[in-house]
Amino acid sequence: MAVFLADDNGQILYKTDQLEANYCYPGELRQPIEKLASVSFQDVDNDSDTDIILIAQCHNDRGDYQEKSYKVGDVLFQEDGSFYRDYRISDKINRFDMNKNPACILNFVRDGRSTEFLYTAETYGELLSHNFRVIEEQSYTRNFEKLGKMKVVPGVYRMAEYDVFMIYLIDEQGNIVWSFQPMEDYDNLYALKGIQGKDLDGDGFKDLVVFAKYSYEGDLGELLVDTVCTVYYQRTAGFEKDKDFTANYECTEEDTLEALVGKIRAYWGWQT
Structure with a gap:
């Protein structure tokens, strides 16, 4: 170019x-x-x-x-x-x-706002000091076996008119142990439909499933919205993003988080 x-x-x-x-x-x-x-x-x-x-x-x-x-x-x-x-x-x-x-x-x-802290912050307090807004109704504590007791902290940071969505796992001392970026290249979090920490693939360790709607700009400048399910499997060294179920299943407006959990488990051979 x-x-x-x-x-x-x-x-x-x-x-x-x-x-x-x-x-x-x-x-x-x-x-x-x-x-x-x-x-x-x-x-x-x-x-x-x-x-x-x-x-x-x-x-x-x-x-x-x-x-x-x-x-x-x-x-x-x-x-x-x-x-x-x-x-x-x-x-x-x-x-x-x-x-x-x-x-x-x-x-x-021009204005000096930046998303850099979303990727470099080491503590929960650091996130809050940069005006990271926690989505409290979807925040909860779970025991993630290999990582121990963790608080799941989803939230957004406002850039221009867009909400940048991130999820963090915070330990009892307030340190960030793991971070997730489920919205990837979408422009904006349109609606968070739910987050669940459950064993999905049958290995005995809790995984994380994120169900949300994201918006982006089409080729003609129109607003488009996708409904997306993102799955992270707990592994020995942390979490691994799913490339199997999500590649074969397209979410719809009628899907619910509980129904998706059942479908993911069925994909991995759980009897339903």
Whole structure:
């Protein structure tokens, strides 16, 4: 992907291909860019000059993210008649999932809000100090055998008009032992329908199932909502995300959390 700026006579005044989306496959010319999902012209750094916010839609055909679609955000800052890119800012925008839309990028770069703490916090108190809002009605304590007594803490952090959803396991001393990101590349938590800590695959250890609705923006800018079931199995070293049941079952509006628990157990051979 490249950016050109031309004047009224068609003269190229600025050009660059030094963009974050061009480094998805390091050292290669061919990149997994499908299209430019968004371009926005705004004063991002409060210097009265118009900057450029770019978001590319990418789709990997190989590697760890094979067949996965995702967004890559970037900002070109205007300065002295030209533009520059701060790779440190671009790295944080994408590493901490603040690339959903221009509003989120603006919220980070201009307003100083950031989701970074969601991934780096070590204690429950640290989450609360950054205005993480706990969904109390879905928070409870369970004994997760290998990990011990844990409090399941789901909650959201507001970026622009979007709620970023995370779940944490907190020990009795208030330390974060494990974290989950079930919304993945969706833009927003639309509704949390329930969380259950039960043995699902019959190995005697409690697993975690998350049932929720997430919203995202369609190709025409329309609001779309998906109903999603995410399952995490407790293993010796922690938790492992399910790739079996969820790959073969599509959730519907009629599903309930209890019914899904029964279907997951039946998938693993439990008699019902």
